[in-house]
Amino acid sequence: MEGLTKSISWIIGIALIAILFYILGDIILVSVKNFSLSFLLDSPFSGGRKGGIYPIIISTLLILAVSLLVVIPVGLTSALFLAEFAENNSKSIAIIRKSIEILSAVPSIVFGLFGNAIFSVYFGMGFSILSGGLTLAIMALPLFITTVEKGIRSVPNNYRFVAFSLGMSQFTMIKSIIIPYALPAIFVGIVLSVGRALAETAALIFTSGYVDRIPESLFDSGRTLSVHIYDLTMNVPGGDINAYKTSLVLIVLILATNTLINILLKSWYKKRIAL
Numbered sequence: 128m129e130g131l132t133k134s135i136s137w138i139i140g141i142a143l144i145a146i147l148f149y150i151l152g153d154i155i156l157v158s159v160k161n162f163s164l165s166f167l168l169d170s171p172f173s174g175g176r177k178g179g180i181y182p183i184i185i186s187t188l189l190i191l192a193v194s195l196l197v198v199i200p201v202g203l204t205s206a207l208f209l210a211e212f213a214e215n216n217s218k219s220i221a222i223i224r225k226s227i228e229i230l231s232a233v234p235s236i237v238f239g240l241f242g243n244a245i246f247s248v249y250f251g252m253g254f255s256i257l258s259g260g261l262t263l264a265i266m267a268l269p270l271f272i273t274t275v276e277k278g279i280r281s282v283p284n285n286y287r288f289v290a291f292s293l294g295m296s297q298f299t300m301i302k303s304i305i306i307p308y309a310l311p312a313i314f315v316g317i318v319l320s321v322g323r324a325l326a327e328t329a330a331l332i333f334t335s336g337y338v339d340r341i342p343e344s345l346f347d348s349g350r351t352l353s354v355h356i357y358d359l360t361m362n363v364p365g366g367d368i369n370a371y372k373t374s375l376v377l378i379v380l381i382l383a384t385n386t387l388i389n390i391l392l393k394s395w396y397k398k399r400i401a402l
Contacts, residue, residue: 151378158375161368167376171339174363175355180373182341186256186349187325187380189342190335193260194324195317198267202320203313205268206275207301231269238266239330247334254348259335263327267320274319278312279305314392321384325377328353352377 169179213220242262252258282305290300306313328351336348337358350358356373359366 154371154374154378157368157371162372162375166369166372170341171355171369174366175339175359175369176363176365177369180352180355180369180376182339183350183352183355183373184376184380185341186335187351189256189345189349190260190263190331190351191321191324193257193345194263194267195320197261197264198271198320199317201264202268202271202316203275203306205272206279207305209272210276210279211297211301211305227269227272231273234329235266235327236329236333238262239333241265242330243333252346254334254336254338255346256335256342256349257345259331259349259351260345262330262334263324266327266330267323270323271316271320274316275309275312278309278315281312282308310395311392314388318385318388321388322381325351325381325384326353327351328357332357352380 166179167184168181170182171178171180209220209224213223239262242258242265246252246258246261247254286304286308287300290304295303331351331354335351335354337350337354338348339350339355342349352373356370356377359370359373
C-alpha cells in the first residue's frame with residue numbers, strides 16, 4: 128500500500144511538472160519569435176494588437192506598490208498582535224482568526240465588487256490605481272497575516288524569557304529578536320502577496336479599470352499586465368501574439384521579484400552573521 132501511494136504521488140508530481148513545462152514552453156516559444164525591446168518601451172494601439180506594454184508595466188508596478196505599502200505595515204502589526212498580545216482563549220480573538228480564514232477563501236470577484244462599492248463609489252476614487260491597489264491589499268492581507276503569525280509563533284519561548292530576564296521591554300524584544308527571527312516568514316508573506324497581486328484580474332477589472340495609457344496620478348485608471356492579457360485573449364481579435372508576449376513579461380516579473388527578495392534575505396543573513 129505504501130509503495131502504491133508513493134507511485135501515485137510520483138505520477139501526479141511528474142504530471143504537474145510536465146504541464147507546467149508545457150505551458151511555459153508554449154509561452155516562451157511563441158513569444159521569443161515575435162519579441163523585441165520596443166514591446167517593452169512602446170504604448171499599445173489598435174486595441175493592443177500592435178505597439179507595446181510600457182504604460183501597462185508602469186500601472187502594474189504602481190498598483191503593486193500601493194498594495195504592498197498597505198499589506199506590510201498593517202499585516203505585520205496584525206500578526207504581531209495575534210501572536211504576541213492576543214489571548215488565545217478569547218472568543219473575540221477566535222472570531223478574528225476565523226474571519227481571516229474565511230477571507231482567504233473568498234473569490235477574487237467578490238473582493239472586486241467590494242472594492243468597487245467601497246473605494247470606487249463610496250470614497251469616490253473611481254476606477255483608479257489607488258482603488259485597485261487597496262482592493263488587492265485587502266485580498267492579500269489574510270494570507271500575509273497567517274504566514275507571518277506562524278513565523279512569529281515559531282520563535283522559541285526561551286528567547287522571550289531571556290529577553291525579559293535581561294530587562295528588555297516588549298517593544299525592544301519584538302524589534303531585536305522576534306522580527307529578525309521571523310524575517311523569513313515575512314519575506315514569504317511578501318512573495319505570496321506579490322504573486323497574488325501580479326496575477327489578479329477579476330478584482331482589478333472592477334477597481335483599476337481598462338485604460339492603457341500611463342497614469343498621471345494614483346487617481347487615474349490603469350491596466351495591469353494580467354488584465355491586458357485577459358482583454359487581448361477575450362475581447363481583441365488578433366491579439367493572441369501580444370497576449371503571449373505579455374504573459375512572458377508577467378512571468379519574468381514574478382520570477383525577478385521573487386529572486387530579488389531572496390537575494391535581500393540572504394544579504395541580510397550574511398550581515399547578521401558578520402555582526
